[in-house]
Amino acid sequence: MSTERRKRLFFVLAVVLTVSVMAAVTGRGIERLRTAEEKSGQYRTQVARLRQSLQMQSQSASRRQQLEDQMKIARARFYPPGEIDPYSFGTMVRKRLAAEGMRVIRYQVVEIKGRSGLEFTVSGPIRSLVLFLKEVSESQKYWSMTSLTLTMREGISVVEAVFRIGYEELAS
Amino acid sequence: MIPLGYAAAENDSVRIGLLEGGSPLDDGRRVGAILLSRLDFDVQILDVPHLPDKELEGFVRYRLRSLYPGNPKDTVFDYRVEREGQRRQVVVFIARQALLERYRGAADGTPLLLPYSLLHGVGRLEKNCRIWFCHSEWAELMVFRAGFLVTSTVFVRGKKSSLNFLRNEERDAEETQSLPVLVFAAQADVQGIKRLLGNSLEVRVQSFDELSSLQRKGDGVFQEHRKRPRIPRAVQFAAISFFIAAMAVLLLFKQVWREESGIADLRKVHTQLEIQSRTALALQKDVDDLQAELARLNAAEPVDAYRFLSELSRVLGENVQIRSIDLQGNAFRIEATGANPLRLMEGFQNNGLFKAVKLSQVVPDARTDRERFSFSGVYDVH
Numbered sequence: 001m002s003t004e005r006r007k008r009l010f011f012v013l014a015v016v017l018t019v020s021v022m023a024a025v026t027g028r029g030i031e032r033l034r035t036a037e038e039k040s041g042q043y044r045t046q047v048a049r050l051r052q053s054l055q056m057q058s059q060s061a062s063r064r065q066q067l068e069d070q071m072k073i074a075r076a077r078f079y080p081p082g083e084i085d086p087y088s089f090g091t092m093v094r095k096r097l098a099a100e101g102m103r104v105i106r107y108q109v110v111e112i113k114g115r116s117g118l119e120f121t122v123s124g125p126i127r128s129l130v131l132f133l134k135e136v137s138e139s140q141k142y143w144s145m146t147s148l149t150l151t152m153r154e155g156i157s158v159v160e161a162v163f164r165i166g167y168e169e170l171a172s
Numbered sequence: 173m174i175p176l177g178y179a180a181a182e183n184d185s186v187r188i189g190l191l192e193g194g195s196p197l198d199d200g201r202r203v204g205a206i207l208l209s210r211l212d213f214d215v216q217i218l219d220v221p222h223l224p225d226k227e228l229e230g231f232v233r234y235r236l237r238s239l240y241p242g243n244p245k246d247t248v249f250d251y252r253v254e255r256e257g258q259r260r261q262v263v264v265f266i267a268r269q270a271l272l273e274r275y276r277g278a279a280d281g282t283p284l285l286l287p288y289s290l291l292h293g294v295g296r297l298e299k300n301c302r303i304w305f306c307h308s309e310w311a312e313l314m315v316f317r318a319g320f321l322v323t324s325t326v327f328v329r330g331k332k333s334s335l336n337f338l339r340n341e342e343r344d345a346e347e348t349q350s351l352p353v354l355v356f357a358a359q360a361d362v363q364g365i366k367r368l369l370g371n372s373l374e375v376r377v378q379s380f381d382e383l384s385s386l387q388r389k390g391d392g393v394f395q396e397h398r399k400r401p402r403i404p405r406a407v408q409f410a411a412i413s414f415f416i417a418a419m420a421v422l423l424l425f426k427q428v429w430r431e432e433s434g435i436a437d438l439r440k441v442h443t444q445l446e447i448q449s450r451t452a453l454a455l456q457k458d459v460d461d462l463q464a465e466l467a468r469l470n471a472a473e474p475v476d477a478y479r480f481l482s483e484l485s486r487v488l489g490e491n492v493q494i495r496s497i498d499l500q501g502n503a504f505r506i507e508a509t510g511a512n513p514l515r516l517m518e519g520f521q522n523n524g525l526f527k528a529v530k531l532s533q534v535v536p537d538a539r540t541d542r543e544r545f546s547f548s549g550v551y552d553v554h
Contacts, residue, residue: 015410022417029424036431043438050445057452060459067462074469130481137478144474148499168472 078170086116100128117166126159142168177203186278205283214266215324283392306357487519505548513545
């Protein structure tokens with residue numbers, strides 16, 4: 001084989017080899033670019049979504065503070081566990097009824113939905129009962145009246161009432 | 173060892189053979205270098221001032237105009253710079269352009285030599301000496317002092333009195349008589365020269381074979397400046413194409429690297445945002461929990477009997493007399509006496525706090541022109 005022919009063959013081989021390598025490198029480059037663009041797009045979408053979500057959640061801090069304040073007020077209306085028992089509560093109710101001029105006919109401790117409460121049978125002027133009910137309503141802690149039965153006596157403004165009263169306690 | 177060749181111009185051709193023996197190179201035998209016929213070359217010796225090397229050629233060219241009678245356009249020269257301490261000397265070899273081209277053509281790239289090329293090393297070593305180079309057609313006498321060439325004289329050898337000039341010359345040399353003499357000649361002439369010059373200690377006769385060890389390619393004269401080999405068009409095209417393709421690939425990869433670097437930045441931002449988002453989600457969970465807890469607490473708010481009665485009296489008005497009320501949780505049942513209970517129902521309908529109110533029984537009272545009635549419903553505590 002002549003030197004010229006050998007050179008030509010070597011040149012062709014070199015060109016083929018170079019073109020193959022370049023094609024492979026270019027293919028790899030395009031693949032990497034495509035992957036990078038896809039990933040970039042995904043990240044951009046996620047970043048935009050996260051930013052939007054963060055913008056919306058930026059008010060959460062103030063909302064939490066607001067709710068905590070509301071919780072504090074709401075909790076204040078409940079008796080902490082163990083602060084009061086049915087007997088002291090009954091004494092307190094009796095005192096209030098007496099102070100308003102109601103006569104307690106009878107009372108008893110009852111279980112109302114698994115909680116202790118008191119059932120009072122009272123009679124007295126309607127005005128006194130209303131004042132008592134107002135006191136219950138304006139009490140700093142919740143006093144729950146689960147039932148109330150009023151019977152008016154005809155002709156006189158005297159009422160006979162049977163009610164069940166209890167207190168609301170925070171779950172321990 | 174590759175032998176030395178010899179070339180001499182003859183009419184329109186150049187004869188090439190071996191230096192030793194003169195046999196022609198017709199069997200494809202190669203020679204290491206070719207000694208040129210000294211008869212076709214002139215040798216001039218110039219002492220040069222201190223000049224930058226790049227200006228040396230111009231200086232030599234300028235000096236030759238006054239030393240060499242030939243037309244400068246038809247003349248070519250080469251030179252060798254000799255240095256010893258501060259002293260610089262230029263040995264200039266001059267030839268006609270056309271003749272040199274013929275030698276070059278015949279040599280076909282083989283280095284060309286002149287006797288000085290072979291012997292300047294000997295002269296430098298001996299410092300002071302007379303060196304004869306006796307070819308079968310000519311002889312050159314080179315006189316060296318302090319290692320520098322002082323004179324170079326060429327003699328044409330006649331066929332009959334081939335070596336007489338040597339004897340005459342040595343006999344007549346007055347100024348250089350005391351210098352040792354070295355003679356380089358063909359093997360065939362060595363014995364004759366020895367007989368001619370006697371067995372003096374100051375005379376050494378050596379054959380050309382011994383020159384082989386002195387031969388060096390770098391000592392060649394009139395070396396052609398190698399032309400840069402012309403790059404074939406296909407190779408040029410391929411190289412340019414490769415360059416363009418490589419640039420394109422580079423640009424592609426630059427884009428890839430930029431995109432990948434952008435991904436790294438985005439990943440960093442994404443990670444930071446995710447951390448912030450986790451915090452925000454935890455915060456949101458707190459808010460949700462608080463809302464649920466608050467709703468639970470609000471749901472536990474008991475029925476306010478006072479507000480119920482207040483609202484009830486507002487709806488019933490002054491003309492209705494309540495006989496009994498039964499409130500169980502937020503469900504109520506009321507018995508009352510009054511006029512036009514249907515009208516009262518409208519009041520309940522318009523009040524948002526009372527739901528599902530039903531009038532269940534109405535009994536007119538003939539004595540009072542009023543009606544006894546009862547109704548039930550649900551009081552919406554919240």
